Amino acid sequence: MDFFQAVIIAIIEGLTEYLPVSSTAHMIFASSYYGIQEDDYVKLFQVSIQFGAILAVVALYWKKFFDFTRVNFFLKLFLAVIPALILGYLFDDLIESALGNPIPIAIVLIVGGVILLFIENFFKNQPIKKEEDISNKKAIAIGFWQCIAMMPGTSRSAASIIGGMQQGLTREAAAEFSFFLAVPTMAAATLYSVFLKTYDHTGLKGYELLTQSSDTLTMFFVGNIVAFIVAVIAIKGFIGFIKKYGFKPWGWYRIIAGSLLLAYFLTYN
Structure with a gap:
């Protein structure tokens, strides 16, 4: 992977991490298109640049993250991230092996798109409009929903947003809580990948x-x-977009993108 390719992957990560379109699927396609070898460093790079995307949320919502009197806010995030920490650790090897097969990922991308087309028909007149009204129990439930995204191609953002709406959040509140929950979830994944995980092919730790x-x-x-820069732009644009158009455009995007990816990988692999 050269510098140009690294920048392309980083743009894709920042643009897609907080959108319900699966950053994993897009990075896999880009890596295949540019002929990037999926070695240990590339796998680590794709995870470690999530740190920049994390900082984008913290920067945009700094009043929440740096107001340490908001004990309930931090408690909700702590409770909500526990399911992902446990299941992510237990199934890390299985998840990594699934990343090597792009065809199921493309299919999951399409299926998720179909769900997004109809999701708002199931959840109407949602009563919870802000984070302060989310109970600890609902936060934990959203955390379990987020775990669905361990299936590559699902999208962590889509899973947690759908989970939020199932728990009574408006689409805007569900999207924002998805952003908040991404911080501890992705921070844990990044720290594990950089400092704790030993990579199979090289036998090195991430920081090495x-x-x-x-x-x-x-x-x-x-x-x-x-x-970081691209994620800031994507987050600010996403909230305004879903307020105006909802999730259907993202559903159609996933279906079209997934179909193109499926055709590409069936043709060239």
Whole structure:
């Protein structure tokens, strides 16, 4: 992977991480299209640049994240992230092996799109309009919904937004809580990948892969900066978009993108 390819992957991560379209599916397609070899460093890079996307949420909602009197806010995030921490640790190897087969991922992308086309028909007159009205029990339930996204192609954002709406949140409130929940979820995944996980092919820890040369370390920093900038733009645009148009456009996008990806991988692989 060269610097140009690293920037492309970072743009895709920042643009798609908080949209209900599966950043994983898009990064896999980009890697295949550009002929990027899926080695240990590339796998780590795709996870570690989530740190930049995390900072985008913290920067945009800094009043919540830096107001330490909001004990209930932090408690909800802590409770909601527990299911993902446990299941993510238990099924890490299975999830990673699933990433190697793009065809099921494309199919999941299409199925998720169909669900988004009709999701708002099932959840109407939602009573919960802001984070402060979400109970701890509902936060935990949304956390379990988020775990569905461990199936590559599902989209963490889509799973947690649908879970939020099932728990009575408006689509805007569900989207915002999905952003908040992404911070501890993605932070945990990034920290695990960088400091704790040993990669199979090289036998190195993540931080050893990142610091093996000046180029790999530079790509890591550049990737996170790019992901941060693009994620800020994507988050701000997404809330306004769903207020006006809802989730149907994203459903159609997933169906079209998934169909194109499926055709591509069936043709060229």
